Amino acid sequence: MKKLLALMLSLAMLLGLMLPGLAEAPTYKIAILTGTTSQGEEEFRAAERLQAENPGVVITDTYPDNFSSEVETTMGKLMQFAEDPDVKAIIMVQAVQGATAAYTKIKETRPDILLIAGVPAEDPSDIAAAADVVMGVDEIHGGEQIVETSKDWGAEVLVHYSFARHMGYETIVARYNIMKEEAELAGIELVMRDAPDPTGDAGMTGAQTFILSDVPKVMEEYAGKKVAFFTTNCGMQEALQAAVLKEANAYYPLPCCPSPFHGFPSSLGLAIEPEEWGNVESYLTKMAAKLDELGALGRVTTWPVGVNMSMILASYQYAKDWIENGGEKTNLDKLTASIADVAGQTPQISKYVDSNGNEVSNYYMIFFDAVDFHDYLEKAAN
Numbered sequence: 001m002k003k004l005l006a007l008m009l010s011l012a013m014l015l016g017l018m019l020p021g022l023a024e025a026p027t028y029k030i031a032i033l034t035g036t037t038s039q040g041e042e043e044f045r046a047a048e049r050l051q052a053e054n055p056g057v058v059i060t061d062t063y064p065d066n067f068s069s070e071v072e073t074t075m076g077k078l079m080q081f082a083e084d085p086d087v088k089a090i091i092m093v094q095a096v097q098g099a100t101a102a103y104t105k106i107k108e109t110r111p112d113i114l115l116i117a118g119v120p121a122e123d124p125s126d127i128a129a130a131a132d133v134v135m136g137v138d139e140i141h142g143g144e145q146i147v148e149t150s151k152d153w154g155a156e157v158l159v160h161y162s163f164a165r166h167m168g169y170e171t172i173v174a175r176y177n178i179m180k181e182e183a184e185l186a187g188i189e190l191v192m193r194d195a196p197d198p199t200g201d202a203g204m205t206g207a208q209t210f211i212l213s214d215v216p217k218v219m220e221e222y223a224g225k226k227v228a229f230f231t232t233n234c235g236m237q238e239a240l241q242a243a244v245l246k247e248a249n250a251y252y253p254l255p256c257c258p259s260p261f262h263g264f265p266s267s268l269g270l271a272i273e274p275e276e277w278g279n280v281e282s283y284l285t286k287m288a289a290k291l292d293e294l295g296a297l298g299r300v301t302t303w304p305v306g307v308n309m310s311m312i313l314a315s316y317q318y319a320k321d322w323i324e325n326g327g328e329k330t331n332l333d334k335l336t337a338s339i340a341d342v343a344g345q346t347p348q349i350s351k352y353v354d355s356n357g358n359e360v361s362n363y364y365m366i367f368f369d370a371v372d373f374h375d376y377l378e379k380a381a382n
Helices: 001-024 039-053 072-082 099-109 124-130 137-154 170-186 203-219 234-245 274-278 280-293 307-325 332-343 373-381
Strands: 029-034 057-061 087-093 114-118 133-137 157-162 189-194 227-231 348-353 359-367
Touching: 001 029, 001 099, 001 227, 029 072, 029 189, 029 307, 029 359, 039 057, 039 234, 039 307, 057 157, 057 170, 072 087, 072 099, 099 114, 114 124, 114 307, 124 133, 124 359, 133 137, 133 307, 137 157, 137 170, 137 227, 137 307, 137 359, 157 170, 157 203, 157 274, 170 373, 189 373, 203 227, 227 234, 227 280, 274 280, 307 359, 332 348, 332 359
Parallel strands: 029 057, 029 087, 087 114, 114 133, 133 359, 157 189, 157 227
Antiparallel strands: 348 359
16 A cells, blocks of 8 residues: 555656646747638638637738728737837738738847748749749649640630739739740630729629620520639629539639639638548549539639648748747748648749749749549548
8 A cells, every 4th residue: 555655656756846847838829811701701711710720829800801992900919019119929810901010110120930821922032122022823834724724625715804903913914924825826715804893892702793794695696615714803703603503504714712622612612621621532422423513624723732721830830949949030841841741732832933934932822733533522432
């Protein structure tokens, strides 16, 4: 009995020495700014998930839906993050207007903060100078992919919906120019259609209504032809997908921010279960079955990962490693490893090259191959 008591006392003393270390929480914070669910649910849910998994470490906020006219509000939220001395990293996806100015100011007063921007809406060289790491969808290869997929489907026409504000973005213009060149080589007619800016007077509802009414008009105009559709705006994806699904000769080669979660949950009527935010394969299988049911299995595709969600999750891993272990703020190998870890597959990453042929060393373009939903239907059958 005495030996047992002595053993128990020894274990208690050992646990007493160990528990303080085990219970000690990180003293730093990582701040994440995203859009609301109406602007980009994928980013919002990724930040929400990280905050739930890392209480006290991850803090979040959202920028205004009408961000283009409320730049000061967006800047204020970023600056407020930086006012907390415990914040050691700020992640913003999508990095809409205001990110460059806010990051520039933060860098002046808080050089100890790691600044990460994903899917930037401002001039590439400007945001790259303000942030330590910038990530974007590879618009160049994406433009090639859109045309190549449309050609494989036998499309004769490719419709590009956008508006003046977006056509002022260097990366979007670069993608459009590539699509124009590739479409000409493929013998596909590229048609530019002006859509209402969702941040304008008509709002998102007006932009979506326009898409829903314009797609049938295009199909009537090009009766008998296969027509592929693409839009540069996140909020228009759901409407475009829904419109395409109703037309037998309409095709959807890629969302602007490629992902199984970008518009599809609503357009397909496939709610995302909480666990599926972290299990893309499961959701892709559900999508394949639904597309088959709707007769659209060979008319729709996307990337097999949530690219914006991956940017946030990978940025958190990257920031955590930098805060705890130090090193250079900009490290492509570590960033690639983080993205591969959260996405479940290794991306193709290249450095951004601007319109003058200059390489931007800390601006990384991410690219994945598109999904063939026939494969997921076959896997489910077997």
